[in-house]
Amino acid sequence: MKHKIYIVGMGPGAEEMMTAQAYRILKESDTIIGYQVYLELLGEEFKEKELLSTPMRQEIERCRMCFEKAREGKKVAFICSGDAGVYGMASLMYELKDKYEDCELEVIPGITAANSGAACLGAPINHDFCVISLSDLLTPWETIEKRLRAAAMGDFAIVLYNPSSKKRADYLMRACDILLETVEETRACGYVENIGREGTKTKTCNLGELREQTVNMFTTVFIGNSQSFITEGKLVTKRGYDICNRKE
């Protein structure tokens, strides 16, 4: 029998926003491995388990630690914030798995910021949408630019992850400038800070205004499509129902 490793999406942070399945897997595990910040989000009931981490940027070592602990016979859960399969560790685990043929992987999905942030803002991705990360740590900026242009051309609602960091203070502005090549300044937009954690804050604005905003790294940004609108502080993307002809 193979050593099974669960790669678990813990959602935005609040324990209540984890699925029951994710919670059960964590409860059943001996060892929980993850980035230190995520381990700290876990409730008291997990503090007596073996909790292991590696520093930021040492993701490959963190993955290897999972395989090695599983080989020791431990029930291993590898936690990621949001969904483990959206900019999380799921794919890297599969990439590394060829060296660990005695191990088996299972991904447990979680609520990613596109969905949890959308819920805070109203309904910004209620039609076709794109998710794009502005981090160029692992992706060439040219690829990010190409995707922004394609997303605008396709009239997708757009979700931007990692819109800013200390070293990338002007990235959101650069992204907005690319979108503004084809999208009007008045396009409905919004963003959410600290989703599912203390101090959740939402703001709606238009694309021209979004360009001028200073957002932090705990922010998820939403750009509406041509059918989006703002109402009472909510950003809403129409599904296409003909509500004008509704019976009253």
Place this chain on the structure above:
Amino acid sequence: MKHKIYIVGMGPGAEEMMTAQAYRILKESDTIIGYQVYLELLGEEFKEKELLSTPMRQEIERCRMCFEKAREGKKVAFICSGDAGVYGMASLMYELKDKYEDCELEVIPGITAANSGAACLGAPINHDFCVISLSDLLTPWETIEKRLRAAAMGDFAIVLYNPSSKKRADYLMRACDILLETVEETRACGYVENIGREGTKTKTCNLGELREQTVNMFTTVFIGNSQSFITEGKLVTKRGYDICNRKE
């Protein structure tokens, strides 16, 4: 105080894949409203509540029922499968809300098929991705075509919702043909049937083979980006880590 209505994403079907928050909201509600099929997915513990529905295609009436029940003083939960904000009822509720100023809406996010299906298949959307519905019930086919072309041009991983129905038996083939204008036939793809329900089935294939598949309406389709690969029946999209230079 306004009458609050919760619009709840119940995830793919299995109760364990609901968030604890969604479960609590349903438990606390007096009245649960939703499409009949979704009401039937609810566990026994909800059967004594007031469960209400309207037939298929009568979504506007279903929304109005939520507002009216809330005005009667009932605690109303409006359930959608997956995430209520992804092709769900959240935006329509916000569109209709102007006639019900005494009501207030809150969206409770759930796991949508892009994430739950991805978990079954491995890690197909582990980088920038697009979600596109092939249903032309509410969206002109020309818009869908435009978005498929844009998604291919942007080298996004792509998730297709509603890839088929009785009336739209050839839509997946038509979508593949559009992608094949620019994407190679050998592009790694996969699909999942009955996510989070009995009879979950995954299959990996390439884009040329996907074109020939017959899929049903309970299927979610994944098309990899240029960095995707298939390994041991799993579809994986690389995040961009340099694993060749990893220390061994």
